[in-house]
Amino acid sequence: MSDQKLLGELVDIARAFAPYGKVADYIPALSNQNPDDLAICIYSIGNESYYAGDHLKKFTLQSISKVITLALVLMDNGEDEVFSKVGMEPTGDPFNSIAKLETNKPSKPLNPMINAGALAVTHMIKGDTVIEKWDRLIEFICHLTGQQVTYNEDVAYSELQTANLNRSLCYFMKQHGVITGNVEDLLVLYTKQCAVEMNCVDLAKMGAVFANDGLDPESGRQLITKDVARICKTFMVTCGMYNSSGEFAIKVGIPAKSGVSGGIMGSVPGKCGIGIFGPSLDEVGNSIAGTKLLEGLSAKYSWSIF
Numbered sequence: 001m002s003d004q005k006l007l008g009e010l011v012d013i014a015r016a017f018a019p020y021g022k023v024a025d026y027i028p029a030l031s032n033q034n035p036d037d038l039a040i041c042i043y044s045i046g047n048e049s050y051y052a053g054d055h056l057k058k059f060t061l062q063s064i065s066k067v068i069t070l071a072l073v074l075m076d077n078g079e080d081e082v083f084s085k086v087g088m089e090p091t092g093d094p095f096n097s098i099a100k101l102e103t104n105k106p107s108k109p110l111n112p113m114i115n116a117g118a119l120a121v122t123h124m125i126k127g128d129t130v131i132e133k134w135d136r137l138i139e140f141i142c143h144l145t146g147q148q149v150t151y152n153e154d155v156a157y158s159e160l161q162t163a164n165l166n167r168s169l170c171y172f173m174k175q176h177g178v179i180t181g182n183v184e185d186l187l188v189l190y191t192k193q194c195a196v197e198m199n200c201v202d203l204a205k206m207g208a209v210f211a212n213d214g215l216d217p218e219s220g221r222q223l224i225t226k227d228v229a230r231i232c233k234t235f236m237v238t239c240g241m242y243n244s245s246g247e248f249a250i251k252v253g254i255p256a257k258s259g260v261s262g263g264i265m266g267s268v269p270g271k272c273g274i275g276i277f278g279p280s281l282d283e284v285g286n287s288i289a290g291t292k293l294l295e296g297l298s299a300k301y302s303w304s305i306f
């Protein structure tokens with residue numbers, strides 16, 4: 001059976017799990033996504049791609065954007081500066097939890113994959129204004145995907161109106177000197193970053209850059225340094241699938257990052273990037289059918305890095 005046909009069959013099997021999950025609705029604009037959608041692209045480091053499902057359908061990155069901003073900020077500011085503001089440890093808590101910000105001394109977010117840590121990282125994007133910082137980030141994403149990517153205004157606005165938990169994380173961190181400046185400006189930038197929109201081919205392409213040690217499989221350009229790509233993949237393994245990263249490491253075993261819109265970016269080192277879109281989520285916020293699909297693929301192709 002061809003890889004393309006097998007992929008189609010695995011998608012059909014995994015789609016049967018979608019009814020057991022639920023589309024995110026705490027960001028109102030995400031609530032009208034179709035829970036039965038499931039699409040995948042596998043993008044090899046040899047620059048070949050395979051896909052199944054509605055692979056051209058666009059969705060917003062949400063938390064997947066956390067890996068991309070981390071890569072940019074690490075290259076701009078260096079490890080020492082970044083890790084003086086955000087830690088390297090998994091939390092075992094939900095992605096938007098505030099609990100450990102208070103109990104961790106000195107107060108700093110435990111890692112860049114939870115909301116508090118991501119807000120601290122986005123705060124470090126270079127630029128004097130929100131516009132300058134945004135331009136820098138979106139240009140980087142356009143290089144990674146090789147496409148003219150932009151953001152979904154409705155989703156960004158919808159999140160900005162309702163982001164009171166993220167607002168409180170910011171004020172807490174401002175009080176403790178993790179971030180400085182205007183909180184509302186940071187939220188405007190963060191919600192735009194989360195609303196960056198693309199299809200699963202573009203997402204798989206970004207995953208392939210990480211899988212290829214930062215080298216673009218299409219142009220051969222080094223878009224991310226090897227060291228930064230390594231750090232990002234390590235965070236994807238330890239914290240990328242929220243508080244089920246441990247179970248995911250056992251059942252799938254690859255660096256991956258999910259978002260509440262139902263996207264998952266996977267990166268199989270030295271092999272391929274994976275982009276998945278399946279908006280029905282399990283109880284921790286990962287695509288339920290997407291995770292099942294990755295379990296099937298990892299078993300079939302022996303992807304686990306462990």
Ligand SMILES: NC(=O)CC[C@H](N)C(=O)O
Nearest residue numbers: 062063095115194259260
């Ligand atoms: N887990 C996610 O995808 C969360 C991203 C979302 N924009 C938030 O901050 O709540």
